[in-house]
Amino acid sequence: MAKAVRVHQVGGPEALIYESIDLPPPGVGEVHIRQHAVGLNFIDVYYRTGLYKAPSLPFVAGNEAAGEVVAVGPGVTDFHPGDRVAYYANLGGYATERNIAADKLVKLPDHITYEQGAVLMLKGLTVWYLLHKTFKIEPGHRVLIHAAAGGIGLIACQWANALGANVIGTVGSKAKAELALANGCDHVILYNEENFVERVKQISRNELCDVVYDGVGKTTFPGSLSCLKPRGLFVSFGNASGPVPPFALAELNNHGSLFATRPKLNDYVAKRADLIEGADTLFAAVISGKLHVPINHAYALKDAAQAHIDLESRKTTGASILKP
Numbered sequence: 001m002a003k004a005v006r007v008h009q010v011g012g013p014e015a016l017i018y019e020s021i022d023l024p025p026p027g028v029g030e031v032h033i034r035q036h037a038v039g040l041n042f043i044d045v046y047y048r049t050g051l052y053k054a055p056s057l058p059f060v061a062g063n064e065a066a067g068e069v070v071a072v073g074p075g076v077t078d079f080h081p082g083d084r085v086a087y088y089a090n091l092g093g094y095a096t097e098r099n100i101a102a103d104k105l106v107k108l109p110d111h112i113t114y115e116q117g118a119v120l121m122l123k124g125l126t127v128w129y130l131l132h133k134t135f136k137i138e139p140g141h142r143v144l145i146h147a148a149a150g151g152i153g154l155i156a157c158q159w160a161n162a163l164g165a166n167v168i169g170t171v172g173s174k175a176k177a178e179l180a181l182a183n184g185c186d187h188v189i190l191y192n193e194e195n196f197v198e199r200v201k202q203i204s205r206n207e208l209c210d211v212v213y214d215g216v217g218k219t220t221f222p223g224s225l226s227c228l229k230p231r232g233l234f235v236s237f238g239n240a241s242g243p244v245p246p247f248a249l250a251e252l253n254n255h256g257s258l259f260a261t262r263p264k265l266n267d268y269v270a271k272r273a274d275l276i277e278g279a280d281t282l283f284a285a286v287i288s289g290k291l292h293v294p295i296n297h298a299y300a301l302k303d304a305a306q307a308h309i310d311l312e313s314r315k316t317t318g319a320s321i322l323k324p
């Protein structure tokens with residue numbers, strides 16, 4: 001029988017309940033997959049706590065995974081039993097098996113493992129669009145990446161470095177600083193101990209950054225704005241420390257005609273052609289060795305609550321997976 005980790009009432013990690021679920025045959029346009037690896041993401045925490053609203057209760061947590069096609073529903077022609085696949089989709093990911101719309105799936109190339117696939121579809125695709133679409137990084141750009149040793153962070157630092165940027169990362173500990181430096185950061189700031197704005201000024205000789213990627217939110221705002229050169233771009237893409245508070249648009253003027261955006265992956269892969277472009281670019285970067293996918297923690301699916309505790313208490317680095 002299929003098992004899943006469901007949330008019946010939003011709340012703390014104890015809200016994640018591992019239990020049996022009924023799984024009907026795949027419907028029209030759906031594929032039934034047996035999952036081999038599930039990605040752990042901070043977004044899973046937002047849904048669990050209710051910061052992001054799930055459409056209904058109970059819901060199966062989780063937003064990315066990889067596995068093998070077991071059966072296909074009526075109308076599905078592109079996927080067949082035995083295909084190795086991965087996906088990003090809102091909710092439904094923390095499960096041993098599931099049904100999912102075929103148009104969310106991509107096929108995994110032979111050289112990409114299930115574990116890699118399970119952490120590339122949300123984290124990797126996010127880094128892809130942030131560095132190529134939200135702002136197109138080019139050689140010589142100076143970028144600031146907060147939480148540089150995190151799941152998104154380590155992939156973003158490597159890729160920004162490979163694109164020729166000068167990469168400044170912020171991290172919460174010395175051990176994380178070493179990791180960030182080994183994964184493409186040119187400079188690392190311990191933002192719990194040092195004033196990161198002053199350090200960015202010092203590192204850049206007051207030239208500041210072309211773009212700031214901020215998934216930390218509340219605690220790094222408004223400092224992130226002060227790290228940008230005139231007409232730079234503030235990319236607020238997450239809230240690990242809490243949401244960015246409302247602010248006056250005039251702040252962007254005060255800091256030098258800045259641009260600001262609050263993007264999300266859904267809007268960058270809504271068209272199937274965009275999803276395929278992103279996945280192809282990402283897989284090619286991994287297969288060529290340009291990107292290494294650091295999977296530093298693995299938990300049994302039934303231990304999802306412990307995984308959330310570790311993620312929220314900043315104990316994890318790089319990507320983490322749950323094993324069904």
Ligand SMILES: NC(=O)c1ccc[n+]([C@@H]2O[C@H](COP(=O)([O-])OP(=O)(O)OC[C@H]3O[C@@H](n4cnc5c(N)ncnc54)[C@H](OP(=O)(O)O)[C@@H]3O)[C@@H](O)[C@H]2O)c1
Binds near residue numbers: 219317
């Ligand atoms: N908009 C999008 O499309 C999109 C898609 C995916 C993810 N995201 C966002 O990307 C960010 C990173 O996600 P992730 O899954 O890769 O997580 P992660 O970076 O692995 O974990 C979050 C990190 O944030 C830092 N942090 C700073 N203040 C924190 C606090 N008060 N509580 C907990 N952590 C804190 C910690 O690193 P230090 O100890 O080094 O400070 C922690 O390790 C999240 O904000 C997530 O929502 C956005």
